[in-house]
Amino acid sequence: MGKTSKDKRDVYYRLAKEEGWRARSAFKLLQIDDEFHIFEGVKNAVDLCAAPGSWSQVLTRKLRNKDDDSPTAKIVAVDLQAMAPLPGVIQIQGDITQLSTAEKIIQHFEGEKADLVVCDGAPDVTGLHDIDEYVQAQLLLAALNITTHVLKEGGVFVAKIFRGRDITLLYSQLRIFFPKVTVAKPTSSRNSSIEAFVVCQNYAPPSGYIPNMSNPLLDHQYCDWNEWEGPNRVIVPFLACGDLSAYDSDMSYPLDTEYKFRPPTQMPINPPYHEAVCIKKQDQLAKPAVDQLTKFESLELKE
Known part of the structure; x- marks a missing residue:
């Protein structure tokens, strides 16, 4: 596509x-x-x-x-x-x-x-x-x-x-x-x-x-x-x-139509971001903001 x-x-x-x-x-x-x-x-x-x-x-x-x-x-x-x-x-x-x-x-x-x-x-x-x-x-x-x-x-x-x-x-x-x-x-x-x-x-x-x-x-x-x-x-x-009164494949339809959820035919196959999400959940990719603030406060006390 x-x-x-x-x-x-x-x-x-x-x-x-x-x-x-x-x-x-x-x-x-x-x-x-x-x-x-x-x-x-x-x-x-x-x-x-x-x-x-x-x-x-x-x-x-x-x-x-x-x-x-x-x-x-x-x-x-x-x-x-x-x-x-x-x-x-x-x-x-x-x-x-x-x-x-x-x-x-x-x-x-x-x-x-x-x-x-x-x-x-x-x-x-x-x-x-x-x-x-x-x-x-x-x-x-x-x-x-x-x-x-x-x-x-x-x-x-x-x-x-x-x-x-x-x-x-x-x-x-x-x-x-x-x-x-x-x-x-x-x-x-x-x-x-x-x-x-x-x-x-x-x-x-x-x-x-x-x-x-x-x-x-x-x-x-x-x-x-x-x-x-x-x-x-x-x-x-x-x-x-097909239904001739349905959608026209040569016509462009507006994008702001009301969205209706449909269950996917097939779930995503091992998405590339899966590993990154797992690493982030394990606190290996980014540290919480609280830890960052504690680090800055300790630096100010030393100064």
Whole structure:
């Protein structure tokens, strides 16, 4: 999350701070779930490109904080960089383009596969839209590739996508593996942003398909592309998620609104001032003012 004055006026940025989410993107996954109910019946979930961990926090709240006696879900978070620990989340610091990473995920699931795979990964944008869209498309294909190794049939795949003019091929590639693909735009995602999220349901790989990390997923051997006509061979429905009468993510809201306390989703992890507070309580960092006055009075008597 940014630190500019515009970000501080962003209502979702402030809500994330108040409720203890690590990033405002947590509301995007929550709003997607409100529309598609992607967490129903999920026992194993994978969060790709997980850092800083806001989506893993959502998975923890939705899948592990259950009041019934049903077993809680297993959650695996994967990212190249280290991430602060989360209770109930297994972290793998690895590359999603490596077969060993997929094997580690399945190993943590005790040989089973995942019911849900989510990916909120995005490249460091350059401002050149053509380049950013291409790099994001390749990142999504890498996430899709590892998903074919770890997702069970009938599972759900959710990933960030940049909607550009050449997005039709990417939709076609997703339709090879998922009969139902929808592009979702949560209300917490700024309208000025080209980002959206593909919600791919009912995973059904082509007959005879063998997952392979070296497979670029660009071949068309599993579909008859001549059956589609027109400039858009695959029409993917577009759906706005979230309450449209709620907050506008592109609008700046005043800071002097009445504050309402909300319990944090996660308590602070070993704050840096903790040790200083302990030292101060033990009277090792600063002496009481009474001792200081006694010292000055003794000096005056000596003089």
